[in-house]
Amino acid sequence: MSDLILQIDGREVIARPGATILEAAQSVGIAIPTLCHHEKLEAHGGCRICSVEVDARGRTSVVAACLYPVEQDLVVRTRTGKIERIRKSLVEMMMAHAPDSEQLLALAEEYGADRDRFEKDASFCIHCGLCVRYCAEIKKKHAVGFIDRGPRKEICFIPEIASKECWECKECFPLCPTSALQAAFVLIKSLTFPTDTPDSESK
Amino acid sequence: MTTDTIDQIIDKHQCEASSLIQILLDIQSENHWLPKEALERVSVRLDVPMSQIQHITTFYKSFSLVPRGRHEVHVCMGTACHVRGAQRVLDSVTEQIGIGPGETDVDLKYSLETVNCIGCCALGPVMVVDGEYHGNITPAQVAETFKNYE
Numbered sequence: 001m002s003d004l005i006l007q008i009d010g011r012e013v014i015a016r017p018g019a020t021i022l023e024a025a026q027s028v029g030i031a032i033p034t035l036c037h038h039e040k041l042e043a044h045g046g047c048r049i050c051s052v053e054v055d056a057r058g059r060t061s062v063v064a065a066c067l068y069p070v071e072q073d074l075v076v077r078t079r080t081g082k083i084e085r086i087r088k089s090l091v092e093m094m095m096a097h098a099p100d101s102e103q104l105l106a107l108a109e110e111y112g113a114d115r116d117r118f119e120k121d122a123s124f125c126i127h128c129g130l131c132v133r134y135c136a137e138i139k140k141k142h143a144v145g146f147i148d149r150g151p152r153k154e155i156c157f158i159p160e161i162a163s164k165e166c167w168e169c170k171e172c173f174p175l176c177p178t179s180a181l182q183a184a185f186v187l188i189k190s191l192t193f194p195t196d197t198p199d200s201e202s203k
Numbered sequence: 204m205t206t207d208t209i210d211q212i213i214d215k216h217q218c219e220a221s222s223l224i225q226i227l228l229d230i231q232s233e234n235h236w237l238p239k240e241a242l243e244r245v246s247v248r249l250d251v252p253m254s255q256i257q258h259i260t261t262f263y264k265s266f267s268l269v270p271r272g273r274h275e276v277h278v279c280m281g282t283a284c285h286v287r288g289a290q291r292v293l294d295s296v297t298e299q300i301g302i303g304p305g306e307t308d309v310d311l312k313y314s315l316e317t318v319n320c321i322g323c324c325a326l327g328p329v330m331v332v333d334g335e336y337h338g339n340i341t342p343a344q345v346a347e348t349f350k351n352y353e
Contacts, residue, residue: 132254135254136252136254142252142253142254142255143254144254145252145253145254145255145257145258146254146258147257147258147261148261148262149261149262156257158253158254158257160253161253161254
């Protein structure tokens with residue numbers, strides 16, 4: 001199949017079939033904010049911060065750029081009033097969970113989000129799934145997963161696997177847009193190795 | 204629950220990872236809850252990571268990771284049942300079997316749960332024991348109902 005031509009923010013963009021709007025935009029230097037996206041991992045579409053407006057098949061809709069595949073003659077707008085409002089609200093909602101996340105603070109500044117709009121429910125996790133997907137897809141260890149659902153959903157290490165694997169790895173820590181992951185690991189560590197951890201009492 | 208019984212259930216579903224939920228449901232209905240050993244066995248046999256099994260078993264409310272009684276008692280607290288006295292039925296059930304909602308008794312005989320609506324509002328107030336519906340139940344009839352369960 002030949003390359004597709006679409007329009008992003010008024011610019012003609014050429015993309016290969018199967019690419020996502022996000023990839024097409026990045027190829028010409030149009031920035032779309034992301035939180036749950038990682039180029040090595042399967043797209044997740046969890047945070048929705050990459051929402052953009054598209055005109056396709058005669059209607060306008062808001063879609064997640066990291067998941068939506070490009071189409072011929074697609075018209076994409078990455079910065080409209082509507083999109084800015086959506087992103088602002090999303091950041092505000094995520095900030096109720098992780099008020100001091102640096103990535104969120106940067107986004108809040110950009111979109112004018114109010115850090116204290118919603119009552120704080122500091123779980124520190126915004127369910128981006130980066131750690132879960134990284135562990136499963138790249139490391140293939142499945143040491144961390146989601147448990148429960150809805151407002152009670154959280155990440156949870158499997159102690160049996162974590163005690164063997166995570167000690168040496170910890171590669172998911174820098175991926176976390178908040179500090180939730182580290183906190184969860186520290187918790188499981190303290191439960192799995194109650195006393196003689198190398199770095200707990202020695203400091 | 205023995206490994207053999209678990210293996211039988213898994214074999215019944217051709218050991219397919221896509222049948223995971225069905226297998227877990229079968230174990231749940233046989234054993235009334237999902238012990239960790241059973242989940243580990245399923246994980247090994249189907250080659251499905253434990254993290255995924257944990258995700259699924261905590262996601263669906265029909266799965267229980269803590270021991271459940273042999274008889275599952277559900278009392279509907281939906282709007283229609285509520286106005287027809289579901290709370291008094293629930294109080295009566297609690298008094299009768301000695302456990303509150305979400306609890307299981309020490310003999311593993313009963314587990315009690317409240318549900319939000321079971322979709323037969325015309326029968327309200329409704330109590331369901333092991334899938335058997337007791338409609339238009341009065342607090343006085345509750346004691347009679349529980350005599351039939353061993």
